[in-house]
Amino acid sequence: MAVGEFELIEEYFRQGGGGLGVALGIGDDCALLQVPAGRQLAVSMDTLVGGIHFPKNADPELIAERALRVNLSDLAAMGAEPLWFTLGLTLPEADKQWIKGFSEGLFRVANEYNIALVGGDTTKGALAMTIQVHGAVEPDKALLRSGARAGDLIFTTGCVGDGAGALAVIKQELEVGKSAFNYLMQHYYRPEPQIAAGSLLVGLATSAIDISDGLLADLGHICTESGVGAELRLEQLPLSDPLKKLVPREQAFDWALAGGDDYQLCFTLPKQNLPRLEQLIDQHKLEAHHVGEVVQGSGITCLHKGELFEVGSHGYQHF
């Protein structure tokens, strides 16, 4: 009973202050927010549970970074501009040191991506956090899962498979040297939400999703929602140098396809938009790796140098 809920919030979470369109922030029954004129609001909520989505004993700064970054990734996947977020934080005890570290990590990311904390709740219970992110997007311009058409090219904005590699290290299923360890942990706790990429792809890509459950599962959502199939060319999958050195190529493919936690975007692009994409790659440092094609029908075919590839496992299931 040493520290009350309200003091906790006052002390560590009120530093958010202003933010675009925040008429009233933390401290009343509701926050009052003004969506930029002529824009739609994009919202996404994610819950991360200690012991399931991250190790309970992980550094609270990193837990906070990961939680907010993973949520921002959903705004990126819609091509939305970050505005505000709310935080529901459940803690087994009111540990000041832990909360201090958590709030430092949280506001570091919030400042980096220009997103303001506007409200939330702090409760006692098993370690978990729910974040809702709010972004702005022009009406009818958001990147949906449902716009892919047969003939579109499939891209990812960066390497896939590192998320699963990191998880194997955390679960002590894979032993690695210091440099690979640092690379993978950095990737796991500090994934880079592809906000800039998502924004650049508005009006260009026909569909997009962030790769949280594995390329197969997430591209599968695009296929289902768009009523199409897909062919992936595994030799074109962007794999990081550390991953390529750590495990056999087949294992890397498995992780890239079925691992998850990569938080790159997977998007589809009509061939006629290729010149504009290349322009963006040149002029805005957009990263895009061509990994396959959208085809008629349904389901995803994985080809490795023209041969069918059997994936060893399936997308992450929460139950």
Added chain:
Amino acid sequence: MAVGEFELIEEYFRQGGGGLGVALGIGDDCALLQVPAGRQLAVSMDTLVGGIHFPKNADPELIAERALRVNLSDLAAMGAEPLWFTLGLTLPEADKQWIKGFSEGLFRVANEYNIALVGGDTTKGALAMTIQVHGAVEPDKALLRSGARAGDLIFTTGCVGDGAGALAVIKQELEVGKSAFNYLMQHYYRPEPQIAAGSLLVGLATSAIDISDGLLADLGHICTESGVGAELRLEQLPLSDPLKKLVPREQAFDWALAGGDDYQLCFTLPKQNLPRLEQLIDQHKLEAHHVGEVVQGSGITCLHKGELFEVGSHGYQHF
């Protein structure tokens, strides 16, 4: 591993369908929402943890009802009109019966208050749920905690103390007959968010808050944010007949003042607005009980028939 996260969501939570301003609901990386023209968005997030905020073995329909009703109460306290909500649901196992009951209770309340489920997350872990409600309010018209002025009258929209009485029954600290049991459980699991009252009080009340932590704690927030004090006249507190029959008056006062879970509004009103309030009471069935006055200074004085009353306990602390 019998039921996957996505199937769960599909089957039980997609029934939400449309709703005012829902451009895109459940099923993509974000929901896309259109705030009504010329309105501000009011948002509030609450987390309810099994074993802390409700008994883990409670009927899932009632848990859902309570969770959404409690969140709607925060919109009521701002005078906001309900629009949308999101749900982060964490469950120890994917129990279909439980989820079916939960979703039935949830949509019953959602339909009653015309609020659409637009997104969320389902995860495995200790039983808990985070709900964020979104409402619309005219700019500069929301009921804040900060507008009370010395001389204003203090009101509640209904009985206080029943929440604490119900909790005493749940904790088996109080034995009651069947009729009182039903009354208190109904109150605990199905509190009535004062949406209509909040809406009627816009432009009339100078401040408002919903009574979740007890009248003293919540009126205390109004006092702190408004820079004023308050005097309560306990003989004027609205107590329910069941409560008055169950416990000595002093215990009922304690519960009313420091118990919480009542979800009535406490609001302040300039004396010159009294005729308009009485008109609303007559014409719109608004309930309002005059319980005290706002005074200069700080802190809350409790008087019982003119004598100082010492409150036996303090507001609910989550830690």
